[in-house]
Amino acid sequence: MVLGDGMIPQVVDSVRDLGAIMDNRLRFDIHINQIVTRAHRLANLIHKCFTSRDSSTLMRAFFSYIRPLLEYASGVWSPYSVGQVTKIEAVLQNVSCVVVFNTLNG
Numbered sequence: 001m002v003l004g005d006g007m008i009p010q011v012v013d014s015v016r017d018l019g020a021i022m023d024n025r026l027r028f029d030i031h032i033n034q035i036v037t038r039a040h041r042l043a044n045l046i047h048k049c050f051t052s053r054d055s056s057t058l059m060r061a062f063f064s065y066i067r068p069l070l071e072y073a074s075g076v077w078s079p080y081s082v083g084q085v086t087k088i089e090a091v092l093q094n095v096s097c098v099v100v101f102n103t104l105n106g
Helices: 029-049 055-071 082-105
Strands: 014-017 020-023
Touching: 020 029, 029 055, 029 082, 055 082
Parallel strands: none
Antiparallel strands: 014 020
């Protein structure tokens, strides 16, 4: 297939469009893996850097920094397999465990 000006389109494994990564099978596994990794790193960074162990402060940080990362364009890449949902829920479980642990030991 040749385009109008003689250029031949490339075949790529994945493409990023408006921040969401889609592979050549029209799946969002790469995107979900990336955002889950980034969310885990950010949750650990918040846990290490925040001096306050107040549960409301940690929850506010979660709602401000981590949740938007997990929810951005979720209408497009909506997880449909059990594995994808489990990965995303693992981030939420990690954050809630940190908040509960800090509240009890604070």
